[in-house]
Amino acid sequence: MTVAGVGEFGLIDRVTARLAYGESCLLGPGDDAAVVAAPDGRVVASTDVLVEGRHFRRDWSGARDIGHRAAAANLADIAAMGATPTALLVALCIPAELDPTWAEELADGLGAEAALVGAGVVGGDMSASSVITIAVTALGDLAGRPPVVRSGARPGDVLALAGRTGWAGAGYTVLSRGFRTPRLLVEAYRRPEVPYSAGPEAARHGATAMIDVSDGLLADLGHVAKASGVAIDVTRDAFEVPRQMRDAAQALGVDPYSWILAGGEDHALAATFPAAATLPPGWRPIGRVAEGAGVTVDGAAYDGPTGWDHFRRAE
Structure with missing residues (x-):
């Protein structure tokens, strides 16, 4: 059975x-x-696109996992604005010879991830293509609050993180080296665990700026620093290296902090809060905002890749 045999409708x-x-x-x-x-x-809206061979590989991830990842990339952007996701629209371009069950399982993953936040897939489009391409638009509701944008960080603010970083990046490295274990890291790449509720909670607790960590912590914090006209310093010791990550890093000859500080696709949320604010549950301090420009680690420039750039890869 193929998509061509089933037909578009x-x-x-x-x-x-x-x-x-x-x-x-x-x-x-x-x-x-x-x-x-x-x-x-008001409606909060965000769009993201996944292209086979660039954002996912079918020999690394099943269709359900790819569906989870595609939804998560967009739902996390909504949460990073301090909003609650409400709906997804999905455009799917696939080869005519593809088994239709692949598209069905992709839909299962999209729907299951959206259901985690009470949202659903409400529409979209399909077309034939030689390369599988998944374009997702997410919508969200601010519940009467102002959006938490990237440009609100102020000197003296505390930098905090909800969620984890480095796990998906480690899983990507493991898979790219031809391995399938440690399973915890591989599964983190295949299906991120996003702290969706932490976004609206941060907004309720007075977050001054917030961003979804999709391309790497340092790279994404660079967007906040530039938009806010401030300097951001990250404290390396704020991050504990899990045993599985430490063992994988030793086996692969990788500095685990390169995953934690520059690895993307975990979709943690990074936010700044006034120094006097009490951080919401699930948030932990990882640095400070100061006068100046750029992002540093322990007061110094980071000597290594800072994140992902779609046209330049890691930088």
Whole structure:
């Protein structure tokens, strides 16, 4: 069985039959557009794209895992604005000879990840392509709060992190070297564990700036520093190296802090808070904001890659 044999509309029917749409969806797939409730009167929106061979490999990850990753990349952006995700729109471009069950399992992963935050996949599009391409748009609700943007960090703020960094980067290195263990690291790459609720919680506790750590902690903090016109210093000792990561790093000849400080796709959330603020549960301090520019580690420039650039790879 192939996608060509099932046909575009047959595949759409098979995929949409597996999806739940979430409470915010007033009208789901089947019409020219979906209708999603926006009780705040504003909609937070973010789009991301995954291309086979660039963002995922089918010999490394199953379709469900790829669906989880595609959804997580967008849902994390919504959470990083201090908003709650409400819906996903997915455009899928696939080869005609692909087994349709792959698309169905991808939909299962997309739907399951969205369900973690009470959202759903409410619509999208499909097309034929020689390269599998997944474009996801996420929508979110601010619940009456102002968005937490990158440009609000102030000198004296505390830098804090929710979630973990380095796990997905370590898993990527393991897979790229031809291994499948340690399983915990590989699974972290295949299916990130995103602290979605930490974003709105940070907003309620007065976060001054926030960002989704998708391309590497230092690289993403660089966006905050530039947008806010400040310097950010990260404390290396704030990060404990887990045993599995330490053992893998020793076996592969890698500095584990290169994963922790520069590895992406864990989708942790980094935020700045006023010095007098009490950090919300799940957040831990990892550095400080000061006068100046750029990002440093323990007061000095970091000698190594800082993160991912889609056109220059690591930098």
